[in-house]
Amino acid sequence: MTSKTCPSHAHRRRRFFRRLCASILVLAFIILVVVLIVWAVLQPNKPRFILQDATVYAFNLSAPNMLTSNFQVTLSSRNPNDKIGIYYDRLDVYATYRSQQITLRTAIPPTYQGHKDINVWSPFIYGNQVPVAPYNTVLLGQDQANGAVQLLIKIDGRVRWKVGTFISGKYHLYVRCPAYINFGSRTAGVEIGNNAVKYQLVTSCSVSV
Numbered sequence: 001m002t003s004k005t006c007p008s009h010a011h012r013r014r015r016f017f018r019r020l021c022a023s024i025l026v027l028a029f030i031i032l033v034v035v036l037i038v039w040a041v042l043q044p045n046k047p048r049f050i051l052q053d054a055t056v057y058a059f060n061l062s063a064p065n066m067l068t069s070n071f072q073v074t075l076s077s078r079n080p081n082d083k084i085g086i087y088y089d090r091l092d093v094y095a096t097y098r099s100q101q102i103t104l105r106t107a108i109p110p111t112y113q114g115h116k117d118i119n120v121w122s123p124f125i126y127g128n129q130v131p132v133a134p135y136n137t138v139l140l141g142q143d144q145a146n147g148a149v150q151l152l153i154k155i156d157g158r159v160r161w162k163v164g165t166f167i168s169g170k171y172h173l174y175v176r177c178p179a180y181i182n183f184g185s186r187t188a189g190v191e192i193g194n195n196a197v198k199y200q201l202v203t204s205c206s207v208s209v
Helices: 008-044 134-146
Strands: 046-064 068-078 085-097 106-108 109-112 118-121 122-130 147-162 171-182 197-204 206-208
Touching: 008 171, 046 147, 046 171, 068 085, 085 118, 085 122, 085 171, 106 122, 118 206, 134 147, 171 197
Parallel strands: none
Antiparallel strands: 046 068, 046 197, 068 118, 068 122, 085 106, 085 109, 085 147, 147 171, 171 206
């Protein structure tokens, strides 16, 4: 003899699962609406970054197309929100010249930034015998001969937002800071020991999240 499932029992079971799925969907929708409403009311703003200065220890272009550079940059970040905190889970700093990366990435330790707080970092970024594209080599040589080089200090990372006990998922952070380095005269900066010059920049950075 074989056992058969009672039709009424199977129907009740299907109805129970349908109701359970509907309840889960309604609950998820309510949570999503609440989060969106809170987010809209708080109106989160992106952090604001400033490139304060750059100390140049080395910037040497050698034949045929190799660049050795060593910088220490000072970056400040301000959280403009009065009700939202920011977790910086990962921040990598590096320099580029005409869209070409010329230094290694330097990681900034993860940190939390409270409401209206300001964080200051002074990482070293460097590259030893980095190959430079031939067309960039020519332009870089011309810039050095003219006494000034326009670099771009970049920060790539991931951030999370904290509202009360709620912590959002991770978002990509892109920061771009123009750095105009005047190599034409050492008086344009402040000499720091031998063969090192500190340049005051105080440049606002573009930020996208």
